[in-house]
Amino acid sequence: MTENRLRTLVALADTGSVRSAARELYVTESAVSAAVAALTRELGVPLVRRVGRGVRLTAAGAVYAGYARQVLGLLEEGRAAARGAADPARGPLRLAAVTTAADQVLPALLAPFRARWPDVELALEVGPRRQVWSSLAAHEADLVLAGRPPADVPATILALRPNDLVVVGAPDVAAGFALARTPWVMREPGSGTRATADAYLAERDASPPRLVLGSNGAVIAGAAAGLGVALVSRDAVGTELDAGRLVVVDAPAMPLDRPWHAVAGPAPTATTLLFVRHLLEAPGWTAPPAA
Numbered sequence: 607m608t609e610n611r612l613r614t615l616v617a618l619a620d621t622g623s624v625r626s627a628a629r630e631l632y633v634t635e636s637a638v639s640a641a642v643a644a645l646t647r648e649l650g651v652p653l654v655r656r657v658g659r660g661v662r663l664t665a666a667g668a669v670y671a672g673y674a675r676q677v678l679g680l681l682e683e684g685r686a687a688a689r690g691a692a693d694p695a696r697g698p699l700r701l702a703a704v705t706t707a708a709d710q711v712l713p714a715l716l717a718p719f720r721a722r723w724p725d726v727e728l729a730l731e732v733g734p735r736r737q738v739w740s741s742l743a744a745h746e747a748d749l750v751l752a753g754r755p756p757a758d759v760p761a762t763i764l765a766l767r768p769n770d771l772v773v774v775g776a777p778d779v780a781a782g783f784a785l786a787r788t789p790w791v792m793r794e795p796g797s798g799t800r801a802t803a804d805a806y807l808a809e810r811d812a813s814p815p816r817l818v819l820g821s822n823g824a825v826i827a828g829a830a831a832g833l834g835v836a837l838v839s840r841d842a843v844g845t846e847l848d849a850g851r852l853v854v855v856d857a858p859a860m861p862l863d864r865p866w867h868a869v870a871g872p873a874p875t876a877t878t879l880l881f882v883r884h885l886l887e888a889p890g891w892t893a894p895p896a897a
Contacts, residue, residue, distance in 0.1 A: 609678065609681065610641065611641045611642075611644055611645050612645075612674040612677060612678055613631065613678060614627065614631065614633075614637075614638055614641035614642060614645075615641070615642060615645060615653065615667070615670065615671050615674050616671055616674050616675050616678060617630050617631050617638075618638065618642065618654070618661075618663065618671075619663055619667070619668065619671040619675075622660075622662070623660050623661070624638045624639060624660070624661060642654055645670075649666075649670065651664075651666045652664050652666065652667070653666060653667035653670060654667055675744050675746070676743075676744050676745060679741075679744045679745030679746040680745045682700075682745065682746070683745040683748070683871070683875070685698070686698045686699075686700070686748060686875050686877065687873070687875045687876070689877075690875040690876035690877035690878070690880075691875075691876050694876040694877045694879070694880045695723045695725055695726060695877075695880065696725045696726065696727075697726060697727070697875065697876060697877030697880075698726070698727040698728075698729070698748075698877065699726055699727065699728050699729070699748055699749070699875075699877045699878060699880075699881055700729045700731070700746065700747050700748045700749075701728065701729065701730045701731070701747065701748070701749050701750075701751070701881075702730070702731040702732075702733070702737075702738040702741045702742065702746075702747035702749070702750045702751075702752075703730065703731070703732055703738065703750065703751040703752065704732075704733070704734065704735055704738055704751070704752040704753070704797075704798060705732060705733075705734070705797075705821065705822045706799070706822055706838075706839045706841065706842050707751040707752060707866060708730070708732040708751075709822065709823075709842065710839065710841040710842050711751060711767070711841065711866060712730070712751065714888070715884070715885060715888055716728070716730075718884070719881060719884050722884065723880065723884075726877060726880070726881075731746075731747060734793075734794070734796040734797050734798070735752055735753065735796065735797060735798035735801070736796045737796075738750050738752055739752070739755060739756055739759050742755075742759060742761065742869065742870075742871060743759045743760070745871065748870060748871075748874070748875055748877070748878045749764075749868060749869065749870050749874070749878050749881060749882070750867075750868070750869045750870075751866060751867070751868055751869075752798065752866070752867060752869070753769075753798050753864050753865075753866070753867060754864075754865075754867055755867060755869050760871060760872050761869045761870070761871065761872075762869065762870045762871065762872060762874060763867055763868070763869050763894045764868050764869065764870055764874065764878075764879075764882045764893070764894070765867075765868035765882055765885050765886055765891050765892065765893060765894070766865045766866065766867060766868075766891070766892055766893075766894055767865060767866040767868075767890045767891045767892070768863070768865055768866075768890060769839055769840070769841060769863075769864050769865050769866045770839070770840045770861040770862065770863060770864075771799070771802060771837055771838065771839055771840070771860075771861055771862040771863075771864050772837070772838065772839075772840050772843075772854050772855075772860055772861045772862075773835050773836070773837055773854070773855040773857040773860055774826075774829055774835065774836055774838055774843055774846070774847070774852040774853065774854055774855060775788075775829055775832075775834065775835035775836070775852065775853065775855050776829065776830055776831070776832040776851070776852065776853075777850065777853050778832065779829075779832055779834065779835060780835070780853045780854075780855045780856075783835060783855050783856070783857070785807075785810060785812045785814065785857065785858065786812045786813070786814055787814060788814055788834060788835055789814060789815040789816070789817055789833065789834030789835070790803065790807070790814050790815070790816050790817070790834050790835055790836065790837075791816075791817050791819060791825050791828040791829050791833050791834045791835070791836045792804075792816055792817065792818050792819070792825065792836070792837075793818070793819070793820075793821075793822065793825055794818060794819075794820055799822075799837060799838065799839070802837065802862065802864065803837040806837065806859075806862070810858065814834075815834070817833055817834055822838070822842060825838065826838060826842060826843055826846060826852075829852060830846055830851040830852050835855055835857075837862075839864075840861070868882060868885055868891075870882075
């Protein structure tokens with residue numbers, strides 16, 4: 607049961623086909639098939655099944671792929687921890703951030719960090735809330751920048767930064783705002799901001815028209831174009847507010863306090879802690895209150 611075989615199964619689970627898995631791993635299709643066949647013999651249960659001219663994971667294969675993902679992530683985390691312990695300034699750092707944090711918060715942090723510690727091997731994953739917390743749980747990320755971590759994810763909160771969520775709209779839309787009638791422009795399901803907006807409206811028994819757009823930038827542009835109001839981080843719309851393209855809507859119980867969290871797993875690597883020390887020197891970031 608080698609690391610390469612586990613990587614092959616995970617690639618097959620992620621891509622959905624032998625051809626795509628082979629392309630992702632830079633190996634032949636026969637190598638993918640051979641690796642999965644070897645795992646099947648070792649486990650004694652079928653991991654894939656034929657579907658037309660392709661293959662799909664069986665229930666057993668899908669379950670085992672989840673464990674394989676965690677094992678691979680833990681191995682990467684172990685390598686990072688060992689290299690960081692030897693020299694934190696030359697270790698790897700795998701960051702994961704939700705879209706707004708990646709767009710609005712990280713750039714001002716990464717540029718001076720790179721200048722200060724140029725030999726740290728940085729990697730950044732950007733995705734919706736569910737994706738970045740899954741990466742942390744699977745040991746595929748060393749540090750996540752997002753909202754509050756879910757209760758079921760083993761996490762160590764290392765730093766906090768204020769973050770207000772506000773309702774914004776074009777000036778004419780804001781002037782006629784009515785909670786139950788004015789359309790809302792929203793992110794896709796799985797976004798933390800979308801979940802907060804849905805909960806906010808449900809708590810007030812409001813069911814306004816909704817328009818779902820595929821990115822944070824599209825939501826902001828849609829609101830500025832007059833398509834409706836949007837719940838966004840104030841960090842994301844500073845330029846639009848200054849220019850008057852958007853205004854803050856006087857909505858009930860707003861703004862919402864949803865601080866940014868910098869979160870590692872239970873045992874942060876030395877290089878992760880190096881970045882957190884840098885982060886705590888930046889304006890607005892503070893260490894979490896002592897438990």
